Structure formats: structure tokens, C-alpha cells
Amino acid sequence: MAILELQNLKKYYATHKAVDDISFSIPEGSIFGLLGPNGAGKTTLLRMITGIFYPDSGNIIFEGKKFNPVDDIAKIGYMPEERGLYKKMKIGEQALYLAMLKGMNRKDAMKKIKEWFVKFEMESWWNKKVDDLSKGMSQKLQFVTTVLHEPKLLILDEPFSGLDPVNSNLIKDEIFKLAQNGTTIIFSTHRMEQVEEICDKIVLVNNGKKILDGSLIQIKDDFKEHIFKIGFEGLPEPINSNSFEIVSSKENYFTVKIKKGNKPADVLKEFLDHRAEIISFNEILPSLNEIFIKVAGSSIKNN
């Protein structure tokens, strides 16, 4: 079942169309990637999903009903791209305040905050002020305040920006854990490579329009160019073949592109027939970045 469904959302500003007729749905429990370059309309889209903006037209369906910010907001956790915390407020109080604004009672909030603070090794920070924290530390605090109220839908806008690899992994692990426990996660970023290892399903937006939508595997499959990388124990003589073409060779590898109507097994067979010592055989799938450039490039041409 889709936890969230967007139907023909539009949001126009005076000067440009920030979101121009975008529809997609997000299955419950999935990790969903909302991708696009800076200024593509991601933040506007997210602000509509979080009830900050009203769409000019279109519908947002949340858990099967029309989205009602007042009631549904408690089920959503939103970490905006521009991090925000009260600089002069003590960290513990701040987390408590934000949790209670989400509708938690004091007792539950305290319990949850303590759990998360222990998990992120932040227990000793309780009386510190945000001013005294490093950027990475305040980033962790921001994440904690977003997930405290156990939202059903967690929206993370560029969650890894400004984090070192250790903290990135820490948060990534937590995202996976939350997803396993049934939280749906929308993960918005312009850095495509981050998405590949996390997301099940993605939507690509550019200039306010949706240009791609589907599961990561499906999309990669759609855009694959049948390129394989074959590793050898000692590089053999290049083979001229009707079933494939060697695109490049480097060290002990050939990169080959299989011609239409042929199968990888045909290629393998030909090399084996030439008594080549194959030690590896991998398909090279296009990166999301490449796919994006390809699609965005053609959508610009179409315009």
C-alpha cells in the first residue's frame, strides 16, 4: 500500500514553476529517493508534503486519505536541508521541546531522548548549548530530534551533508533500522551516488518536472548498455566477434559491449573457446549520475 501519493501537484512562484505537475506514490516501508539537481523543486515538494506549503493544485493522499497537515503532521518527521536549532538553548531541553511540539508527552519524550542520546553517545551533552557543538554533533542532534516521535514517514533532506564518514555510517545504519521497523523514508538529495546503496525506489526531478520514476533495479535495467567487464589471468589477444565489441582494455581487463540479440554467455563462450583464463565477469550498470545526465540532457533537448 502506498503511504503517500502525490497527484498532479503544482506550485508556481511568480518567476518560475517550482513544481510542475508531479505525481508519484511511495510504498509503505520503502526507502524512497527524491533526486534532482539543486533548484529542481525538491524542497518545495517536501514542504508541501510536510504541510508547510499548500499546493496550487493537485492532491496529496496520506495513508489513503486526503492529507490534513493538522492531524497528520505528528506522523511525519522532517529534517530540512538547512539545519535549524536554537543556538542558545540547552540540548536536552531543545530535544524535549521539539518532541513535545510534535505532540509527545513529557514522560515519553524524556524516555526516548535518553535512549537516542545513549545510542549516539550524547548523554553527556544534555546541558551543553548548540553553540558549543561541532557541526557533526549538531547534525546528529538534528537527526535525533527528527525521529524522536517515531514518525511513520521520515523525510530527510540531504541528511549527510556536513557529516564525516563515521557519523554518516552511523546515521545510515539508523535509517536502515528504522526502515526495517516499518518507517517509510523519503530521502532527498542531489548527490546521486549516495542513493544507490540506500534507496529501493527513486523519483528524478528536474526543473519542477518528474523525469524518471521507478525502482532502482528497474531503472538501471532500463538504462543499461550491456557493458561487461571481464578480468583475465594475462590479457589475451583481442577477439573480433559478431556478438560483442571490445570497448577498451586496461591492465588485465577488457570492457566489452554486447551487441543486440546476444547473451553474456555467448561472450564468455567465445573467450573460453580462445582458451582465455577468465577470472571475473561483471555487468557494468550505469550510475544514477550517468542516467540523470542522459535523461536531463534529453529533456532539455525536448524543451
Place this chain on the structure above:
Amino acid sequence: MNKIWLIIKREYLTRVRNKTFILSTILLPLFFIGLIFAAAYFSVSSTENQKVAVSDNNGIFRSSFQSSKLITYEFPTDVNANNFKEKGYTAFLKIPEDYNSSGDSISLISDKQLGMDAEGKIKDQINDAIRNQAFLRNNIDKKILDSINKMSEDGMYKFRTVVKQGNKTEKSNSALSYGIGYGSGFLIYMTLFIYGAAVMRGVMEEKMNRIAEVIISSVKPFQLMMGKIIGIAAVGLTQLLIWIVLIILLSTVTTSFFSPEALQHAQAMNSMGAAGESSAAMNFLSAKSTFLSANWALIIPCFLFYFVGGYLFYASLFAAVGSVVNEDPQEAQSLMLPITMPIILSFIIMTTAVGKPDAPISVWGSIIPFSSPIVMMGRIPSGNVPAWQIIVSMLSLTAGFILTTMLAAKIYRTGILLYGKKVTFKEMGKWLFRKS
């Protein structure tokens, strides 16, 4: 409602716990009292003796000029406008040799301003001298003249003003009502700026920290704005309350300086209406009773109403300005102008209203909500503001702040999430009339 309460609580507690709040709340009244004492002290001690050289060749004034603690008059012959300084005089008073009529000018020459007080005293001396001479010329006996001159105002009559309203007669004291009117108007004027600016800074802080977006994903922008406004209003009322308590405490402490006997004695003297010998205790008691004679039962509730009402009227506008400002504080200055102008204008009207509470500008100024909080407080202590005017003024202020809050909320909602763009008044106008 629960959420707005959380916001109010946070705004209130973070401010009240702040060291600067505690210091300013306690130190400000002490500072003012210190200032009053300092002013009194300097006004006494700084009046060093001024030596004035008088050139009075005809001797008209010689006999009537009397040196006082403040000014010593001397009549040297070798002093002129060019050398009085070297001879040790602060000023040189030149009376023309052929002085006899009003057309002649008497000039006071000094190298720096003597001050109004000293100048006034010298003029008084000249006036008295001329008048006395005129009397003497017309054959009025010198003894009679001296006895007339010795009569003081208190010896001749007692001046009382009484305001009659229907069959109710009240002792009135226009100086007191002037003072209270001016003081409370000024206090509201100050607090509008202080707490208005606090609201604006708070909004700017939230916008720049980008916390606004986090909070707005939990509560409505209107709740965030109102929570802040109400929270700061509570801070203002707390501060006011502390000041009132401090004033009462201080006046009690001052009362205890006098022994109970002295006070009893003074009270007895007071009730007998005895004039003449006045003690410090008596002065204090009479000041206190004059102060208490004001219509505090009307003034205090009205003050609280206009204090809160005026704040609510302007605070949301300050919030709207804060929401559209970006990093540049200069922007805030120019955007604030349309808000600060009416406040300053109200203050100017108020200074007229305390003196002329019934002038049309005072009446209108105290009814129109832009200026009513300040102007009405200037009028109320005079005791002759008709009840209907107070009611209309209060209703229009209430309607006014509901309206400004609604309009400001529309600007605030858009402005708080808009970064890096300078907003013009024209754009804000568009936001006002846009449907959500």
C-alpha cells in the same frame, strides 16, 4: 492550543532566565533612582558662586542688587567687557550710562553660557530694581514697599483647583496628572519599542537559525508567531510587576527613615493645615498623599490594558518585519520605519494631550488604535475623559490588534521561509491579498 502553550512557555522561560533580563529588571529602577539623586545632587553642588561685575556708572542699581549664594554682584570701576575674565569675574553686566527707558538695552557678557537659572536670577534682580525705583519715584513709602516685597505667595493665599463633575467634587492636581500622564505614556512608548524589537529579533533569530522550518513542520506559522508574541508579553508584564513591587518596597524603605514620632507630628501638622515650618518628614508625607490622591483605581487598569493592547497591536507588525529580513540588519531598519513612525508620532501627540486633554487632536489620537495606547494614557490621569471615549478607544484598539495580527500573519507565513531575497513593500502587499 497545547502547542501554542509550549511555545509561550519556551519564549517566556528562556527570556526570564536570561541574566540580562534579571539584571535589567532590577538595575533599571535602581539606575533611574540613582539618576534622580545624581541630578538633585549636581543641581545643588554645581551652582558654584558666579561673580558678576556690574558697570553701573549712574548708581541706579547699586543699592538694590543683593548678592546671593548663587551670584555675587560687585561694582568695580576698572572692569570692562574685555578684561572681566582676567579680573576674576564670570560675567560682565553692562548698564548703559544714560539708562532711563525700556528702549535701552542691558547686556550680560560672558565667555560661556551662565545657565538659565543664573540668567533668570539676574533678570529678576534688574526687574525688581527698576520696579522699586519706579515706586519710589512715585512717592511710595519705602517701608510699605519693603513690607509688600516681603509677602510671599503662601502668605497671601492658598491656591486650590477643584474639578466638578456632576455633584462629585474632587481635589485635582494638574501637575500630578501631567506627571502621571506623561510618565505612563512614556513608559508605554518605551515598552512598545523594547518588546516590539524583542519580538522582531526573536523572529529573525528563528529565521536565520533555520529552526523556523523545523518548527513549522510541527505547528502552524500563526501559532509560532502568537506563541512568541504572548510569551514576550508575559515577560513584559513580569518586568512591570517586579518594578511595581520594587517601587512599593523602596517607598516603604524611605518611610522608615523617618521616626514614627516625626511622622505623627507631621501628620498632625498637616491635618491642622499649618504652614510655615516644614520638616523633611512633612514634605515627604505631603508628597505621598498628593501622589495617592490620583485616581489610581482608573489609571492602573487602563494602563495595563493599553500596555498589553498597544503591545499586541504593534508586536505582530514587528514580527512581520522580522520574518522578511535576511542577514542584513540594515534592511530591518528601513522596513521598521512604517512601524516606528506612528509610535513616535503618538508620543508627540501625547505630549500635547497631557496639557490639553480635550483638544481635538488629543481626543482623536486617543481613539485611533495606532496612537491610542500612548495618547490615552496621557489623558486619563486628568480625570475628565468621558467614559464613552475610553470604551470606544478600547474597542477600536482590540479590533485594531486583531486586524494587524491577521495581516501580519500573512506576511510572516511567507517571509519566514523565504531566504536570500530582498522583499519589497509591494511584494508584501501581494502576500496580504493572496489566498492561502
